[in-house]
Amino acid sequence: MSNWLILGAAGGIASALGRELAARGHALILADQKSMQERLEWNAADLKTRYRATVHTLQFDALDFDxxxxxLNKAEELAGPLEGVLLTTGVMWDQEELQNDPDRARLHHDINYTSAMSLLGLVANRFEQRGxxxxxxIGSPAGDRGRQSNYLYGADKAALHVFMQGLRQRLAPAKVNVLTIKPGPTRTPMTEGMEKLPLPSMPERVAADIARAIDKRCDVVYVPWFWQWIMHVIRHIPEVxxxxLKM
Ligand SMILES: NC(=O)c1ccc[n+]([C@@H]2O[C@H](COP(=O)([O-])OP(=O)(O)OC[C@H]3O[C@@H](n4cnc5c(N)ncnc54)[C@H](OP(=O)(O)O)[C@@H]3O)[C@@H](O)[C@H]2O)c1
Known part of the structure; x- marks a missing residue:
């Protein structure tokens, strides 16, 4: 059994992923912000009942950089040394609102990227020392090419992708695996009300694929797999x- 910290653990994909990891016998520390504590406690109770899992909960706000x-100290005090950290926090606010409000766009970037850079940077230093x-x-195919309808979210995810790429190369000699997941549109609270999602997946399917990628210690994985090929085509459309196009 190994200890996994899930950040953003009350979210749609993370809740399903908690079940996958608990089913594999891992102990979990579930962390999410104050407003999500009720859902987090519900998830913890469910995992304990279904899988007899060891589960702890923590409150955290990605924007509390200090x-x-x-x-991380609290998580390790509760459960012992961490084997894995899974970052699923994220927001996808309305592109037009963000375009018209640079402060809000900066906050969006801080939640999606700057907090990830800070937190995972600290995790990287710990894991590198331990070997x-x-x-x-969790990144996104949206980070593969900027589109008018969501380039601010896409830019956050592109930054995360490059950060993870660099971390992967740096930590390879220390035998630390760095995995970036790029899910296609998934039905979760984040996409609630978006009726016209292209090729949508359910969070359970996405979580099962992510758990397999963790087991295999993969590098970058699109889920479902066909998004890799869709994005390959989109990336290669000439700029002119x-x-x-309207996308
Ligand atoms: N759903 C999709 O189609 C899709 C596709 C590609 C990638 N992704 C990525 O997958 C990840 C999980 O998304 P999801 O679809 O499962 O969405 P979700 O259900 O909204 O989960 C995101 C979680 O992050 C939490 N969070 C937001 N701001 C936070 C903060 N400042 N501090 C701590 N936690 C915070 C959310 O809490 P609140 O609900 O209170 O904000 C929520 O629990 C995200 O990174 C998302 O960008 C999603």
Whole structure:
């Protein structure tokens, strides 16, 4: 049994992923912000009943940068040394609102990228010293090419992708695996009310694929797999054509 910290653990994909990891016998520390504590406690009780899992809960706000190190200390005090950290926190606010409000766009970037850089950077230093562990973060195909309808969210995820890439290369000699997951549109609270999602997946399917990628210590994984090929095509559309498309 190994200890996994899930950040953003009350979210749609993370809740399903908690069940996958608990079913594999891992002990879990579930962390999410104050407003999600009720859901977090419900998830913890469910995992204890269904899988007899060891589960702890913690309150954390990704924007409390000064408390990131303290959060990791608390998690290790509760459960012992961590084997893995899984970052699933994220927001996808309305693109037009963000375009018209740079302060809000900066906050969006801080939740989606700056907090990830801070937290996972601290985790990386710990795991590098120990010579092992796994760091997993959820990016998005939206980070593969900027589109007018969501380039601010996409830019956050592109930054996360490059950060994870660099971390992966740096930590390879220390035997720390760094995994980036890029899920296609998934039906979770984040996409609630978006009726026209292209090729949507359910969080359980996405979580099962992520858990398999963790087991295999993969590097970058699109879920479902076909998003890799869809994005391959989209990335290669010449700019002169791309800028005339409505996407
Ligand atoms: N759903 C999709 O189609 C999709 C596709 C590609 C990638 N992703 C990525 O997958 C990850 C999980 O998304 P999801 O679909 O499962 O969405 P979700 O259900 O909204 O989960 C995101 C979680 O992050 C939490 N969070 C937001 N701001 C936070 C903060 N400042 N501090 C701590 N926690 C915070 C949310 O809490 P609140 O609910 O209180 O905000 C929520 O529990 C995200 O990184 C998302 O960008 C999702």
């Amino acid at each position: 408390k990131h190190d303290e959060l 092992g562990g796994q760091i997993v973060a 054509i791309f800028k005339r």
